[in-house]
Amino acid sequence: MKNIILIAFLAAAGGYWLLLSRPALYYPDSREYKCFTLRGRGELPSGTQLALDRALASISASEFFSPDTKFDIYLAGGPRGLSFFAPFVAGNYSRVSPISGGIFLAAARFDGDSILPSPEAAETRDLNKVIAAAAARKMAMDRVKPLTYIYMTDWEFAGYGEIISGGSGLFKPEDICGKEAPEGSALLEYKYGLAVALVLSEEKMSFANLLDKNFSYEGAERQLKQRYCGR
Structure with missing residues (x-):
């Protein structure tokens, strides 16, 4: 019985680690726009260009940015998705996973360039700025040793x-x-x-x-x- 429980635990842990390292397996639908790849489940939102263009204008000022820089943005939808795919870091509106390097967004509203920590919340922020801040964090993370970021x-x-x-x-x-x-x-x-x-x-x-x-x-x-x- 103990062996069965251990095997089940290891299988679950292995499956979870696979999703943490390759979240695109859970978010199979994607759309590329300039240096961004937007990923989600089901139909992706329209009207994403405004927020992404504004974010890119900010990101371009970073000393770490180059034309070859790429960002994977996942539409997590709220705190549950953020906690599941980026469990070791903080963030109510977005999180950057130190495992996959993906940027996970809470309740993003591209058509209004706004974002909420959850669909029921009231405190909005500018979506383009949340994306730009997360992208800056991602580029800075890439400058430190793997997983060192967690302890900084x-x-x-x-x-x-x-x-x-x-x-x-x-x-x-x-x-x-x-x-x-x-x-x-x-x-x-x-x-x-x-x-x-x-x-x-x-x-x-x-x-x-x-x-x-x-x-x-x-x-x-x-x-x-x-x-x-x-x-």
Whole structure:
């Protein structure tokens, strides 16, 4: 009996790992557009060009981008799909799997260039910026050793995505001086973006160089508060 349970467990684990490493097996339908391959199950949404063109305009500013860069975008549909296909990383609107390298989107609405964390949610973000931030994260992930990303602190990747995407445009530097920004919030991502920009400016380095260094977020945060909060 124990052998049967073990075999069943190993078979399930093997099948899950196969889907994690090759999610296109679950998302068989695809459409290519410029450097993007959109993947889903069933009919893919129309009117995707606007959001993808806007995202590409942002991504093109990255030091890591080249005409040969490609992105696989999966329409996960909500938190359940995000958690299943990118279980080791955080993200309410999108996640980048360190196993497959795929970008997984929550409830994307291409026709309105917007995205929700779930179909029932109310807090929308600009879809093109979410895609651009995820693509920036993917390109930065490709610069580090395989699976090293899982053990790295997230502020550098989130901050770089904020810079490349242009952010939400809802905040100004003084907004970081109030209460603590909750995890996953647009304000925290904005704060990370300010921290990355500050370190790059002060140290006169590229983001690729920053990935090779051991800068602590606490040190960057202290500099931010000295500059913008007077403390």
